[in-house]
Amino acid sequence: DGGITQSPKYLFRKEGQNVTLSCEQNLNHDAMYWYRQDPGQGLRLIYYSQIVNDFQKGDIAEGYSVSREKKESFPLTVTSAQKNPTAFYLCASSGSLETQYFGPGTRLLVL
Amino acid sequence: QKEVEQDPGPLSVPEGAIVSLNCTYSNSAFQYFMWYRQYSRKGPELLMYTYSSGNKEDGRFTAQVDKSSKYISLFIRDSQPSDSATYLCAMSTGGFKTIFGAGTRLFVKA
Numbered sequence: 001d002g003g004i005t006q007s008p009k010y011l012f013r014k015e016g017q018n019v020t021l022s023c024e025q026n027l028n029h030d031a032m033y034w035y036r037q038d039p040g041q042g043l044r045l046i047y048y049s050q051i052v053n054d055f056q057k058g059d060i061a062e063g064y065s066v067s068r069e070k071k072e073s074f075p076l077t078v079t080s081a082q083k084n085p086t087a088f089y090l091c092a093s094s095g096s097l098e099t100q101y102f103g104p105g106t107r108l109l110v111l
Numbered sequence: 112q113k114e115v116e117q118d119p120g121p122l123s124v125p126e127g128a129i130v131s132l133n134c135t136y137s138n139s140a141f142q143y144f145m146w147y148r149q150y151s152r153k154g155p156e157l158l159m160y161t162y163s164s165g166n167k168e169d170g171r172f173t174a175q176v177d178k179s180s181k182y183i184s185l186f187i188r189d190s191q192p193s194d195s196a197t198y199l200c201a202m203s204t205g206g207f208k209t210i211f212g213a214g215t216r217l218f219v220k221a
Contacts, residue, residue, distance in 0.1 A: 098143035102154035
């Protein structure tokens with residue numbers, strides 16, 4: 001059963017804490033993406049990766065970091081430098097440049 | 112001005128109605144146009160994908176692209192309560208960056 005999984009579904013962050021969101025895909029896609037979704041706004045690109053061991057900043061990369069050590073995995077770390085982290089985070093992957101397939105999302109809340 | 116503009120709604124229609132959802136854009140280099148459906152607290156799912164201008168039909172859904180007007184539409188025929196969701200338009204020049212609209216919330220009343 002191919003698809004994209006994200007975990008956890010909900011994540012709570014204390015002030016000053018770094019947290020990591022998991023994203024795994026078994027679609028054999030080369031490209032993976034992280035987006036942030038806030039109410040009333042479109043998806044905003046945080047980071048993307050075209051191949052293993054390579055990634056580029058998106059429009060709102062400040063306060064976030066990523067790694068791409070395996071084709072299947074693209075974890076996102078929300079660092080303490082991100083002052084407004086409360087949002088719905090979506091991971092996506094793509095086998096062609098035009099169409100992206102999304103995971104179920106992780107909702108991050110600040111305690 | 113945003114690259115992609117989409118009316119956030121909400122749009123409320125009775126069951127069985129024809130729904131029209133629209134987006135306008137400013138970048139004439141966009142060649143690929145997508146519509147995603149997103150249920151509450153879920154990830155978006157790809158509904159329709161169109162390259163360049165023209166129409167594409169899939170069941171009750173029809174996507175239209177008018178590049179001369181920089182305007183795209185999604186039509187839903189015989190709308191059902193299960194169509195209630197947020198619909199996101201998206202477009203790309205063919206590179207790795209896709210621009211998404213803010214989404215239109217649709218409610219279909221039984």
